[in-house]
Amino acid sequence: MSARISAKSLRYLIVIGLIALWELLPRAGLIPELFLPSLSSTLIAGWTDAGEYGHALAVTLYEVVVSMAFACGGGILLGAIVGSLPRPRILIMPMVSSLYAVPLVILYPVFTVWLGIGSESKIAFASIYGFLPTMLATAAGIQTIDPQLLLAARSMGATLSQRLVRVIIPAAIPTVLSGLRVGGALVIVGVVVSEMLISSAGIGYLISRYRTILDSPHVFAGVLLVLFLAIGFNAVIRWIEGKAAIWQTGTRAGQANDEIAVNAMQPAT
């Protein structure tokens, strides 16, 4: 227990140290402000143009949320189909797996031709980008369900739909969540990268525009916003995982409970 707490405080110390260095190194002149503007000048730049950044954040958030709905919804749906039926699995899985290695960003210029440089092309690109890992994880999650559980449910008279709702879905949740974690992170990457490449709005667009005029504090203000976006997403996923997967053994909560179980085991066996 004490080791874990000290590891946690160590992590905080490292973060605080990095923030302090961010402020001190440029101020001391050890790093040119063009390469790394100090934290305070970054914050000031962001604050003075808060309206612009707020609008950009709204655009980016909108694109991220819509892309996640497509990527995660479609990924879970198709992953469930592919994972539970052998024929689509044989047909599709090899294609998907090899597609996974292709840098999909090469498709983005094509999307801008098809859909324009507005949000649509970003959403299309980020959706496809985040879709693959979600689908692969869901398919894997469904394939690895213990067949004994399904057999047991059947022996108790569970119909096909009852088995789906009461066994397959809850059993697949942990794997699907890990897919969502990767898929969601890739959606954020996809949106920001595509905004940086060809666009007219969003945080990526701001970063890219301020970079061309060498305004480093404004560039880093955008970087900071993306960082917060990613941290926020991670927190949401963690919260969902905590809610949905309390039963998973091997988690920290599971181990703590195992200790309790050992202490209270006398009455039975």
Place this chain on the structure above:
Amino acid sequence: MQPLANVTQLKPAARAGAIEVKNVGQVFKTRSQDVVALEDVSLEVKPGRFVVLVGPSGCGKSTLLMMMAGLRQQTAGTITISGAPILQPDPDRVGVVFQEASLFPWLTAEDNVEFPLALRGVPKAERRAKAQDALKLVGLDGFGRRHPHELSGGMKQRVSIARGLVQDPPVLLMDEPFAALDEQTRMTMGDELLRIWAATGKTVVFVTHSLTEAVYLADEVIVMSARPGRIVDHLQVQLPRPRTYEMLSGDAFGSLRDRIWRHIRKSA
């Protein structure tokens, strides 16, 4: 036998818990050949008896149990339970206990026990009351809120037994339920099962690899041969009940176990 068959057709309830397996066969079709897993298996289990199926690996004893549970269809013959053929899983007539892994890890012990009732839309309060009774019966009073990973192997298997008994079926089928347990827990669980069996009067069909377990638990031991699975012996275990640990080293126990072992060695 003829008059008895007529009686079962008229009054199935009168034969609650009886199992009849008649000329049952099972052939698995693979691409290259047909594998005969079971051939012409017939047996009769009277209500309230404790019957153990033993045999070498691949003799089809688990397959036979799965067919009794309605989880698999035989390719020949008929199986009737409580006087009516079993064509699909029927939790009113048959409860099944599997190996350790079959509890739903995301449900608490009591939710696991309630699961078969929830499937049929039994109201929450009634479900809970029945689950509590079943958990009490298997000696897990007060453990209902635990998740399976918070329970020991033996306790998990108790939950499985409670789940198999919660709808009060006359027949309990058990597929190597203690195979994953360590030896001491296994002995304790054997005694516990006999206590539960005596308290409920269920017909039990129990599959195991352990000859000692077979003789210790059973009224009757049915020995099966390797593929194709056939019944090669049907022993009556006349040892008095309650069974005790001392009987394990007795002559009667030893000769029964030897007799089973000779069959298995021959066919393995």
